[in-house]
Structures are given as structure tokens and as C-alpha cells.
Amino acid sequence: MKIPPFTLERQYSEIGHDIENAVLNVLQKGQYIGGHEIAKFEDSFASLIGVKDVISCNSGTDALVLALRAFDIGHGDEVITSSFSFFATAEAISLVGANPVFVDINPDTFLLNINQIESRINSRTKAIIPVHLFGNAVDMTKLKLIAKKHNLKIIEDCAQATGSMWGSNNVGSIGDIGCFSFFPTKNLGCAGDGGAVTTSDESLAQKIRELSVHGSPKRYSHNNIGYNSRLDVIQAAILNVKIKSIKKWIKLRQKIADNYIQLIDKNALLSLPQTNSELSCNTWNQFVIKVQNENFSNTKNYFELFETDVIKNKTSRNFLKSELLKIGINTIIYYPIPIHAQVAYKDKFFDRDLLFNTEKVCTEVLSLPMFPEITFEEQLYISENLNLILKKYTQIAQISA
Ligand SMILES: *Cc1c(COP(=O)(O)O)cnc(C)c1O
Numbered sequence: 001m002k003i004p005p006f007t008l009e010r011q012y013s014e015i016g017h018d019i020e021n022a023v024l025n026v027l028q029k030g031q032y033i034g035g036h037e038i039a040k041f042e043d044s045f046a047s048l049i050g051v052k053d054v055i056s057c058n059s060g061t062d063a064l065v066l067a068l069r070a071f072d073i074g075h076g077d078e079v080i081t082s083s084f085s086f087f088a089t090a091e092a093i094s095l096v097g098a099n100p101v102f103v104d105i106n107p108d109t110f111l112l113n114i115n116q117i118e119s120r121i122n123s124r125t126k127a128i129i130p131v132h133l134f135g136n137a138v139d140m141t142k143l144k145l146i147a148k149k150h151n152l153k154i155i156e157d158c159a160q161a162t163g164s165m166w167g168s169n170n171v172g173s174i175g176d177i178g179c180f181s182f183f184p185t186k187n188l189g190c191a192g193d194g195g196a197v198t199t200s201d202e203s204l205a206q207k208i209r210e211l212s213v214h215g216s217p218k219r220y221s222h223n224n225i226g227y228n229s230r231l232d233v234i235q236a237a238i239l240n241v242k243i244k245s246i247k248k249w250i251k252l253r254q255k256i257a258d259n260y261i262q263l264i265d266k267n268a269l270l271s272l273p274q275t276n277s278e279l280s281c282n283t284w285n286q287f288v289i290k291v292q293n294e295n296f297s298n299t300k301n302y303f304e305l306f307e308t309d310v311i312k313n314k315t316s317r318n319f320l321k322s323e324l325l326k327i328g329i330n331t332i333i334y335y336p337i338p339i340h341a342q343v344a345y346k347d348k349f350f351d352r353d354l355l356f357n358t359e360k361v362c363t364e365v366l367s368l369p370m371f372p373e374i375t376f377e378e379q380l381y382i383s384e385n386l387n388l389i390l391k392k393y394t395q396i397a398q399i400s401a
Pocket of ligand 1: 194
């Protein structure tokens with residue numbers, strides 16, 4: 001068997017015909033910027049998420065930048081977030097001239113550790129960006145209390161969490177602003193780049209809409225230095241087809257996660273992903289296991305920790321990954337290097353002792369194949385082989401110990 005970590009081919013064979021019709025229709029009508037398809041998508045997405053306003057834009061990264069700019073966050077300001085995320089979360093903060101301040105993660109849920117936030121707040125702190133990573137919702141009840149107490153804005157990074165909920169509310173409708181991505185691998189993806197900002201605050205929505213079109217409230221007048229960040233009409237037309245299936249796809253992801261949890265054996269080296277709380281309705285954008293790294297030490301430099309180990313296959317995680325690949329199971333590491341250890345941030349100082357769990361999990365995580373169309377037979381093949389490899393591996397480790 002050969003199993004990809006992610007594929008869109010199977011989804012396309014189901015709905016490709018509808019997508020082709022929708023795209024052809026756009027091409028024939030010639031409305032390539034704005035108009036009906038965009039308005040229709042923004043309306044449907046607003047009702048899916050449960051917000052008053054959706055401003056579609058070019059990407060999830062742009063959505064974050066627009067949200068930060070909407071609060072006039074810029075030079076000298078600080079924004080608290082997690083370093084265990086896709087680079088764009090911090091990149092957006094840096095792009096507007098502010099500084100990311102990273103709190104550590106809870107190593108069981110991979111989500112930012114809310115208990116560490118208050119100690120990192122100072123007069124420069126303006127906002128918190130919780131990342132609903134892998135589809136698992138951050139505790140928004142606790143987070144809102146902290147934000148309210150310190151008068152901070154909450155910008156939710158929902159890029160991996162379309163359809164995820166905290167309690168009875170969708171993520172993206174709980175903080176001040178939500179930021180979504182329609183990158184093809186996300187829960188709701190288009191055929192290229194796309195994103196959206198969600199809010200129920202009318203004046204914020206107005207400001208974000210202006211910023212996304214050159215800071216322009218009406219043609220040829222410009223109130224702000226903005227961006228050219230619009231969702232393409234072709235992408236909106238594709239999303240209008242795909243949004244009809246989002247609830248079905250999320251149910252399938254949840255079923256697939258349940259299957260993995262049932263099929264994968266307990267092993268001393270292995271941890272299965274944990275949903276944050278009963279209140280978190282997980283949409284499983286990724287199914288991320290952890291293979292323990294007993295030799296982890298945060299006194300090693302970044303290169304030793306994240307580059308040489310990866311190259312030399314020194315961790316148990318890398319061993320499992322390469323064994324799975326030998327039998328056709330292709331897995332991915334989200335994320336091999338934390339954001340604060342990236343070369344792009346080499347000139348910034350981050351207290352690594354405060355980010356111990358973030359660094360450690362980067363050497364332990366492995367994402368198993370996860371997409372709505374994966375079959376039970378494929379999941380069985382993955383799980384049985386994973387069980388076997390880990391069982392043998394722990395026996396050898398015990399003998400050599
Ligand atoms: C994908 C992603 C983004 C960026 O979205 P793009 O549409 O690729 O720009 C931001 N944050 C997280 C957590 C992501 O996974």
C-alpha cells in the first residue's frame with residue numbers, strides 16, 4: 001500500500017464536476033474581482049462561523065496582518081502567542097512592526113499554556129493570538145477573562161480550525177477577530193491561496209474591508225496605507241461549492257480520529273493527541289502523535305537540536321517516520337522547528353527555558369495521514385504497522401538498556 005499524508009485527488013473525483021462548472025461560469029461571466037460569488041461566500045461563511053461580518057482576503061497570513069492593523073498594532077507593541085505554530089502566526093506580528101512574545105505550550109494538547117500568559121503581560125502588550133492548532137480549540141473562557149482583565153484584544157488564529165468549536169460557539173466568533181485560511185490542506189480549502197477575517201464588530205469590519213483594498217473606503221480615496229488583499233472570484237466560486245460539504249468532511253475527520261485512537265496500541269513511548277477539554281469540539285485538521293524523546297536537552301543549540309538530529313535520525317520519532325515510509329506510509333512533521341528557533345528570528349532574544357515544551361515536542365511529533373477520504377483499510381494498515389514497529393523498537397531498547 002502507498003498512503004499519502006494528505007491528498008485532494010479523491011475529493012476531486014467526487015465534486016470535481018461541480019467545481020469545474022463553477023470555475024467555467026466565472027470565466028464566462030467575466031466578473032473576476034468582487035461581485036456576487038464573493039458576497040455569497042462571505043454570507044455563507046458568516047453563517048457557518050456565527051458572525052455578523054466576513055471579509056475575504058488573499059490568505060490566512062493576510063487575515064492576521066489585517067486583524068493586527070485593524071487594532072493599530074505596530075512598532076514597539078507586543079503580541080502574545082505560541083511558538084509551536086505555522087510561521088505565519090508570528091510573521092504577521094513582525095510584519096506590522098510589533099514583537100511576538102511566546103508562551104510555552106501544554107505538551108499534551110500542543111496549545112498555548114494559558115497559565116503563563118499573565119506573567120508575560122506588560123505595558124507594551126496589545127493582543128493575544130491563540131492558535132487553535134490542528135483543529136483543537138484553545139480554552140476561550142479562560143483566555144477572555146485574562147484579556148478583559150488586562151484590556152487586551154484577542155485575535156484567533158483559526159487557520160487550521162474551520163468548524164471547530166469552544167462550547168457552543170465556533171472559533172473565530174469568540175475573540176474580537178477570527179482569522180481563517182483556505183490554503184488547500186486546511187479543513188475548508190480552495191485551489192490556491194485564500195483567507196478570511198471574521199468579526200461581529202461593525203466598525204472593525206469596515207476598517208478591515210478598507211485595509212484589504214488599499215485603505216480605500218471608496219474608489220480613489222485612501223484613508224490608510226493598506227494592502228491589495230482580495231479573495232479571487234474563481235476561489236470564491238470553488239469555496240461556494242466546497243462549503244456545502246464542510247460539515248460532512250468534519251464528521252469524517254472526527255470518525256477517522258476515533259478510529260486511530262481505537263486502533264493504535266498503548267506503548268510507553270507513544271502519546272496520542274488529546275483534545276483540550278470536553279468543551280473543545282476538535283475538527284482534527286491533523287492527527288498528531290508524539291514519540292518520546294528521552295534524550296531531549298534544551299542546552300543544545302538549535303542546529304544540534306533540530307537540524308543534525310533530523311538528518312542523523314537520532315530520535316525515536318524519526319526512526320518511526322522512516323520505518324513507516326519504507327512500507328509506503330508517508331507522514332509529516334508539524335512542526336520540526338519552533339518559530340523562535342527559525343533563522344528569521346536569529347537576532348531576537350527568546351528565553352528558551354520558558355519554551356522547554358515547545359522545543360521538546362518539535363523532536364517528538366508526527367502527523368499521521370489525515371483527510372476525509374482515507375479508508376478504514378488504510379487506517380488499519382497504518383495502525384497495525386505502527387503498533388508493530390513501536391513494539392519491536394521498545395523491546396530492542398529494553399534489551400540494550
Ligand atoms: C496555514 C496557517 C496560517 C497561514 O495561512 P495561509 O493561508 O497559508 O497564509 C496561519 N496560521 C496557521 C496556524 C496556519 O496553519
